[in-house]
Amino acid sequence: MKHLVTTTVLGLALLAAAPRGQAQTADKKWGIGLMGNAFQYKGNYGSDYWNFSSNKYGPGISINRYLSPGLDLGLHGNYAELKGTQNAGNTFATNVVNVNLALKLKLNNGWAFKEDAVVQPYLLAAPGWTYTSRESLYNGARNDEDKSYFDLFGAAGINFRLSESVGLFVQTGQHIPLNANIDGDQNRDDNKWDDRFLQHTVGLNISLGKAKDTDGDGVPDRKDKCPDTPSGVQVDENGCPLDKDKDGVPDYQDQCPDQAGKAELQGCPDADNDGVRDSEDECPDQPGTAALRGCPDADGDGVADKNDKCPDTPRGTQVDANGCPLVVDSDGDGVPDNVDRCPNTPAGTKVNAIGCPEIPADIRKLEQPVRFRTNSTQLLPSSYPALDKMVRALKDHPEYSLRIVGHADSRGTAEYNQGLSERRAASAKRYFTGKGVDPARIPTLGMGESAPAAPNTSSSNMAKNRRVEFRFEFYIPGQEGGATPQP
Structure with missing residues (x-):
């Protein structure tokens, strides 16, 4: 039949035009929709609006492009065969093909609903083109006609997000092909919408392709708060490296991943805050120096207090391995260098108690x-x-x-x-x-x-x-x- 040929051609054309490797989300901006439609005629032979026992069914397909959180652009194609009978002499069977350019206003734009909400209501404004192929009797005479019209289409619907790639939607809208004569009745009103029809739709929006993920961690760049994570590193739902101990140092860089520590110590703890990680600190409960493996040196002689047998040696005094002073008198004036305020005074000079010459x-x-x-x-x-x-x-x-x-x-x-x-x-x-x-x-x-x-x-x-x-x-x-x- 003529309408089956038309449907096949339309479907093949739209499928051929559908882009691959993309999707209609903020991450994947292209998508394709497959639809089943129920059509209800209204014209000179009466109205089937909301009379679901009079439904006429047909398929549909769409190509959709994400524009912003609140807007999508789509190219929709639908086919239906509308039929009606006024009496034995007035009947019609009209094949209808619609192609509409749809602007979708999404209410899951972050204001009423989140963009990734499960329930996603929307409104649709879709002007387009309607082709009709009518076989009809009018007052018992043949009244066939093939003709195209400018079509106004508006709809409202809800998309149910099943996954990142698939959404199930239901939608209801009205087509008004201007000046169209769907039923073949020759008595026309002065307005341009004698004949029109409702379209009730159930369909699937299918995401195609793969979201951009620069660092390959499985989290799309748009949601990735750590977009430069090295390859192979485990990440959380935000794309950031796991940090088991919550110390701000990711596990893959943390040398103590099970203990909260400090970033400057590669995530290891330092109980006494002396800059030496506890695992290497020989005195973990006393602040010390890195040179002495975290142990203190109160007199600053380079010998840790725990090994210092002379812990109160004046600073600057040369000491032995036990931290005790070495008796050194560089200038031979009888005053040890550790208390000599003038340690380079030549030997033999008369000196006072601090090792300096007397003022004449x-x-x-x-x-x-x-x-x-x-x-x-x-x-x-x-x-x-x-x-x-x-x-x-x-x-x-x-x-x-x-x-x-x-x-x-x-x-x-x-x-x-x-x-x-x-x-x-x-x-x-x-x-x-x-x-x-x-x-x-x-x-x-x-x-x-x-x-x-x-x-x-x-x-x-x-x-x-x-x-x-x-x-x-x-x-x-x-x-x-x-x-x-x-x-």
């Missing part, structure tokens, strides 16, 4: 205090000669430094006098640095009113307390002020 008496005589006016930090010109002698001594003896200590009388608050004494010491220091003396050799200190030279009971005594004092010391580079000789 003629240098000590230069240590004359300098006085200031009340609430002043300005040096008096009368002090310049004494200061210049100290400058000369520093230039002649680069091994010396000069400590400057500022003082104040008791007038004013203690806080103010402390700041005043510091400013006085700084003023004196500027005099020396202005003469070319290295600032590192001029340490300063402010004592406020805490160390008076005389009781603050008279003007003359207060004048004695407004002063800076000087103290020559042995200069050791890197130690501000150098060593402090014993008096």
Whole structure:
């Protein structure tokens, strides 16, 4: 029959056009639909709408393209044979082929339903083309006709997500082929939709192809929160490597996968937080150093406390394997290097208790205090000669430094006098640095009113307390002020 040929041609054409290797989801953007339809005619011979005993059945097929979470585009094709009888002289049997370009508005767009929801309602607007091939009698005379029309089609439906690749859908819509004469009745109304029909559909949307999965972990790139996972690594539903102990270090990189640990220790625990993993820590309950396999060394001599027989050795002292000092006197001055503030003083030099040379008496005589006016930090010109002698001594003896200590009388608050004494010491220091003396050799200190030279009971005594004092010391580079000789 003519309608069977038409159906076969349409089906083959649509199947040939269906793309392979893709799918109609956010991951696979192409799909194909296979449909079974029930058609119900309405026209000049009456209405079969919602009368399911009068259904006329036919197949359908569609090609669908994902556009966005809320929209799909589809090309739909359907076939039906509509029949009707008004009386013995007025009958029709019309083959109908529809091809429609459908825009689907999906309600599972993240607003009412999630995109991967099981229930996915939608609306369909699908203008298209309708071809009719009619065999009919009108008032007993043959009234056959083959003709095409512009078709308006709108529908509503629900898709049920069975899996990532298959969905079952049901849909109902109405076709209005404009100016169509499906039943052959020659008495036409003024409008363009005398003859139309409902289409009730049940079908399958089938996903074709494979979602893009760059790292090959089985989770599509769109859902993969860890898209660069190395090949072969086990992942969770989000595409991220498994992390059994939940410590932020994936199992494939975790050297202690059953114990929560630290990323910097490849996922291994460190109970005492000393940077040495517990499995390698010989003192796991005491913070230590990596060099001593996690054990502490209180005196810093390189021997772990648990092995140190002399745990209180001064820092910098050379020790033996038991952590006890080696008696070393590099300069032969009788003072062991571990307490010698001047360990490189030539042997034979007269030394004091800290291993540094004594400051000669003629240098000590230069240590004359300098006085200031009340609430002043300005040096008096009368002090310049004494200061210049100290400058000369520093230039002649680069091994010396000069400590400057500022003082104040008791007038004013203690806080103010402390700041005043510091400013006085700084003023004196500027005099020396202005003469070319290295600032590192001029340490300063402010004592406020805490160390008076005389009781603050008279003007003359207060004048004695407004002063800076000087103290020559042995200069050791890197130690501000150098060593402090014993008096």
